[in-house]
Amino acid sequence: MKTRAAILREVGADWSVEEIELDDPQPGEILVKTTAAGMCHSDEHAHDGTMPAPMPLIGGHEGAGEVIALGEGVTEFEVGDHISCSFIPSCGKCRWCASGQQNLCDLGAHLMEPGMMAGGFRHHSTAGEDLTPLLKLGTFAEHMVLSVDSAIKVQKDIPPGPAALVSCGVTTGYGSAVNRAGVTAGDTVIIVGCGGLGHAAIQGAKVAGAKNVVAVDPSEFKRESAQEFGATHAAASMEEAMELVGGITEGVMADSVILTPGVLTGDMIAPAQFLTRKGGTIVATAVANAMAMDVQLNLFEFAMMNKELKGCLFGSTAPRKEIPHLLSMYQAGQLKLDEMITNTYTLDQVNEGYADMLSNKNVRGVITFD
Numbered sequence: 001m002k003t004r005a006a007i008l009r010e011v012g013a014d015w016s017v018e019e020i021e022l023d024d025p026q027p028g029e030i031l032v033k034t035t036a037a038g039m040c041h042s043d044e045h046a047h048d049g050t051m052p053a054p055m056p057l058i059g060g061h062e063g064a065g066e067v068i069a070l071g072e073g074v075t076e077f078e079v080g081d082h083i084s085c086s087f088i089p090s091c092g093k094c095r096w097c098a099s100g101q102q103n104l105c106d107l108g109a110h111l112m113e114p115g116m117m118a119g120g121f122r123h124h125s126t127a128g129e130d131l132t133p134l135l136k137l138g139t140f141a142e143h144m145v146l147s148v149d150s151a152i153k154v155q156k157d158i159p160p161g162p163a164a165l166v167s168c169g170v171t172t173g174y175g176s177a178v179n180r181a182g183v184t185a186g187d188t189v190i191i192v193g194c195g196g197l198g199h200a201a202i203q204g205a206k207v208a209g210a211k212n213v214v215a216v217d218p219s220e221f222k223r224e225s226a227q228e229f230g231a232t233h234a235a236a237s238m239e240e241a242m243e244l245v246g247g248i249t250e251g252v253m254a255d256s257v258i259l260t261p262g263v264l265t266g267d268m269i270a271p272a273q274f275l276t277r278k279g280g281t282i283v284a285t286a287v288a289n290a291m292a293m294d295v296q297l298n299l300f301e302f303a304m305m306n307k308e309l310k311g312c313l314f315g316s317t318a319p320r321k322e323i324p325h326l327l328s329m330y331q332a333g334q335l336k337l338d339e340m341i342t343n344t345y346t347l348d349q350v351n352e353g354y355a356d357m358l359s360n361k362n363v364r365g366v367i368t369f370d
């Protein structure tokens, strides 16, 4: 069939919205009509070269849609089901899936290879090029063919935007606070970088009962918005937060510091370390340049103050559990997801949407489809 998609052919080029040829879903795959796609910073990392990705690619890995056709033998879904994409697939059989750590599923190892999870290509440009859907999803397209391992059934009354946001950003940010930092009642938590992930981390910290939630972001819009989502204090930089956090904790400092800036750099670890209390936790969630090796850390203080530095992929939990769980919290009014969508765009406005993300106009931009 013919559909339209946003294609990236080389680092730094504009997204090119074009008609493409989409093959039928193969065994283990479904055809989905996309209803919404979230504009996560990770697509920008493919665009700016921070994260090497197979090109030409179809962008987008936050997304929701409706199943309109099934590959041979697919029993997990029916036509008409609504799905949320999961940016890490889960096979259900590997050691990690079997132990509830589906975010670490072995299928993740193939995510940056060209083509489909099952091999081959389903997406082709009109000029005959084979196209790779980013993270085997490619949500910046009117239709998607994806593996059943990358799709999670969601209730039909969930609106498309919220169903898209839990595909990546919200689940990752929320889980960075609740699962990885292990925020508990009365904690002081610092969120460094208050975009889509940061706003979800703030909400997670609040739901978990944090007493102080400090939003750190150079953007005034983000600092003000953060306070509408549960932040109790704000600072423009980690340096500025030092005195503030020292004051509100009587010098104890934060139980946890969660790093969700647009790009993580090695020089952010030492200031995060000094914002963390004895025995406290630093969670590194943001994507760093894939080739970067240098980190500044005061190893003496780190060991002698018994601190922890933890990585965090997809909120450090099982997406098949967490995505429906977070959507049920949204339905119960415990998570603000509609409010996180600052602006919506058409597929043709994808470049504009990313320019707005980079100039801090959006908590989250979302592409909507008819």
Ligand SMILES: NC(=O)c1ccc[n+]([C@@H]2O[C@H](COP(=O)([O-])OP(=O)(O)OC[C@H]3O[C@@H](n4cnc5c(N)ncnc54)[C@H](O)[C@@H]3O)[C@@H](O)[C@H]2O)c1
Residues within 6 Å of the ligand: 039, 040, 041, 042, 043, 045, 168, 169, 172, 192, 193, 194, 195, 196, 197, 198, 216, 217, 218, 219, 222, 237, 238, 260, 261, 262, 263, 264, 285, 286, 287, 288, 312, 313, 314, 315, 357, 360, 363
């Ligand atoms: N670990 C994972 O599983 C995972 C999943 C999704 C996204 N990510 C990554 O998380 C990061 C955040 O993604 P996002 O979509 O929320 O990005 P975003 O662009 O929406 O937000 C980033 C925010 O960081 C702020 N910022 C930039 N430099 C800063 C600094 N030095 N100090 C404090 N704040 C700073 C920006 O002003 C912005 O508000 C990205 O690196 C993204 O690729 C990781």
Ligand SMILES: [Zn+2]
Residues within 6 Å of the ligand: 040, 041, 042, 043, 061, 062, 087, 168, 169
């Ligand atoms: Zn993402």
Ligand SMILES: [Zn+2]
Residues within 6 Å of the ligand: 090, 091, 092, 093, 094, 095, 096, 097, 098, 102, 104, 105, 106, 107
């Ligand atoms: Zn698995």
